[in-house]
Amino acid sequence: MASLARARRRRTPDLEEGESYYVSMTDMMVGVIFIFIIMLSYFALQYRQSTKALTQARHPETAALLQTATALTPHEATVEVDDKARVLCVPEDLIGGTGSDRRCFSYAPPAKTAATTVAADDAQRMLMGFLDADLRDAGAPLAGDTSGGALSFSADALFERGTANLSAGGRKIAGEVAASLARRLPCLAYGGASSTACPEGEARLALVNVLSQTNLDAFTAEGQQAAALALARSAAFHQALTGAQPVLAALRNGPPDQAASQPLLRVASVGQSQEGASRLGEGQTVSIQFQMAR
Template structure:
């Protein structure tokens, strides 16, 4: 009796309806990235609002006001009683509310003459801003600007032994003048400041272009070094005001006020010591900022 051989039937598997672990993880990571981006955007937006608020009460309200919308409305203010009244219809998104009805709120006006920042804070902010601007322009400084000055090596600016600016020195002077013109009008008088300046706050009393040198005051070379330092300070000052003429117009007080002086001035400092280096060696030229009240 013969045996029948059975045939093996190949069954083709259909498409699986289950998601692989890899696909699932990719999906979860993608959703996480979207959520992270959203929260980062919201954080930046909220931080910008709170930074722009000048009063603690405003900052506290902005923490809960996430969807402020501009709206035009007629308001009434009693400055003596410190009360402001708004139409009730302006407080409804749909304009609902009885016509002619008002809602009134108490407020505290800003104190007249109160500075927005202390002298130390204003000085620190100025130096941080100048440092950041010069870094962006690839201008190297010889020392930390947190001390209140922008310092440059003399050999970085001038031809050896002279008060003549080198090509690199002229470029640096132009870049520095551009940065100063961006910041100083807000802190001086005589030139209309740009947008973003505080109406009140500390002002600069003087911005000195200072050349510093070591010298032997009793030698001919030492006296030449002192003279060279002063001429270098004057040359750098002239280069700044040539690149940005408005820097020469800035004053430390309103022009009509008695005692008003140019904001940007020149000084020279020399320390006598034995065995000082040769004429022009190890000199620095710095711009020193002194904030007034």
């Protein structure tokens, strides 16, 4: 028994030493993992910042080269450029050569079309966001989502039943819509009062269409009356908008002195032939559609 007790006492320091070694290894591994996480986070942040800088740059190739060119120095030289052929020539000695010849490089024109498209999409998205906020704050009964580029209303909320006469509620809605349009459209059109708040180079609208839509039976007299009513309602809503805010009637989609310039706010109607179409004037919608110039 005494020898067994002595053996147990001898193993106790060994066990304590093993546990201490295990704890030290665990601490070291936690430290290594922590350092690895910090390094990974740093490189991920750097990668995200570099990617953002390159993708949002006006000229991504130039932005990429400038990230690697850290010792640019100015030089005075005569540069020859052929704008039509897109060729640029510099003296050879300017770029480390020893001769008197020229070194020529081709270059691509700026991608203006892509930049314009992006600007137009962004401008339309911002416009619809502002209009949606204006009208919802005013309590206007918008129907559907405005992100598709249109403000839609049920014709029943605007007009007296079966007619193109605006109801009292319809006139109120038209006034609220006109006030919002008068605030938002002049910067995106021509012919309105210039504003110092309008950003330079802003995209422009090509068309703001007051559109009435209806289902109809095109082969019946009632269906043809529904088509005529839809057009009359578009015209009536257009007149209500321009009557409430005359500036809307002055806006155009191009400089007024250009022959192709047209009024920005125009009228249209769409009648979809359908069997068993609803009765005259029922289920019609009136929308204001916004189309950006490309």
